[in-house]
Amino acid sequence: xxxxxxxxxxxxxxxALVKLSCKASGFNIKDYYMHWVKQRPEQGLEWIxxxxxxxxxxxxxxxxxxxxxxxxxxxxxxxxxxLSSLTSEDTAVYYCAREGYxxxxxxxxxxxxxxxxx
Amino acid sequence: DxxxxxTPLSLxxxxxxxVSISCRSSQSxxxxxxxxxxxxxxxxxxxxxxxxxxxxxxxxxxxPDRFSGSGSGTDFTLKISTIKPEDLGMYYCLQGTHxxxxxxxxxxxxx
Numbered sequence: 001x002x003x004x005x006x007x008x009x010x011x012x013x014x015x016a017l018v019k020l021s022c023k024a025s026g027f028n029i030k031d032y033y034m035h036w037v038k039q040r041p042e043q044g045l046e047w048i049x050x051x052x053x054x055x056x057x058x059x060x061x062x063x064x065x066x067x068x069x070x071x072x073x074x075x076x077x078x079x080x081x082x083l084s085s086l087t088s089e090d091t092a093v094y095y096c097a098r099e100g101y102x103x104x105x106x107x108x109x110x111x112x113x114x115x116x117x118x
Numbered sequence: 119d120x121x122x123x124x125t126p127l128s129l130x131x132x133x134x135x136x137v138s139i140s141c142r143s144s145q146s147x148x149x150x151x152x153x154x155x156x157x158x159x160x161x162x163x164x165x166x167x168x169x170x171x172x173x174x175x176x177x178x179x180x181x182p183d184r185f186s187g188s189g190s191g192t193d194f195t196l197k198i199s200t201i202k203p204e205d206l207g208m209y210y211c212l213q214g215t216h217x218x219x220x221x222x223x224x225x226x227x228x229x
Contacts, residue, residue: 035218037167045159045167045210047218059217062119095166102173103214104157108166 002026004096004109011115012086019082020112022096029053029072033099034079036070039111040092050099051079086116120145122213124221130229135201139224141194141211148191148215155214158187158196161223162207171196201226 007021022034036048049060053072060068067090069082083090093111100106121144129137141156148154158171169178171187174194184199198205206228211221 037220044208044223045161045212045220047212047220050218061217100169100172102153102157102176103155103218104169104172104178104212105159105167106169106172106178108168110166 002098002107004098004107006094006096006109006112009113009115011117013118014087014116016086016116017082017084018086018114019080020094020114022079022081022109024077024079024098027098028074029077029079029098030074034070034072035097035099035105036068036079036081037095037097037105038092039095040089043092048081048094053079083114086114088116090114091116120213120216120219122211122219122221124209124211124224126224127222128225128227130227131201132229133201133203136197136199137201137226139196139198139209139211139226141189141196141221143192143194143213145216146191147194147213153215154190156187156189156194157212157214158185159210159212160205160207161210167210198226 003025005023033050035050038046048064051058051070071080095111096109097105098107123142125140159167161167175187186197209224
């Protein structure tokens, strides 16, 4: 069974850095692009970027260049999203997702709630 | 950048209704190989989004046939026939031809 298990909720201070994880089971992440999506409170979904875990290549939405860094560890079958210089604008739920047919997202993690507050 | 516009923002329904949601792109979503990467998702409160339709009109595994997708180029439609209580929530389209962009969402809610 395909599953994406994300790390738990985070409460961090402004200006800090955080690294969220997304552990895959039921498939090898080397075989799929892995994406990250942001949803701010009462807002819609925003694409952050993707990684090809086989070679580490990444692409980001320009809005997240310099803010987000996506990595993957194929030995642990886990994708990561690191966010830096956190502000209240980064308070959101972050989802990882596996790319499927037709550049769609056929499997999603349960989401990680990030709260940035002093 | 590709802008994806969904309408309406809100769609009050009664159970048993048939409705359509529109998704329009600022650029054609057909690539040079003739493939069009447009998908639809339902996002219920407290849950992760779930894939309904990929490649304009292909239902994902387990999705009921009351959901159907159509369109081409820049104009796409999700149709839901015979709405049931479990269909309520936010609907999003996603273009994956020019990197990725979500539509703003349509809230399907009870009248």
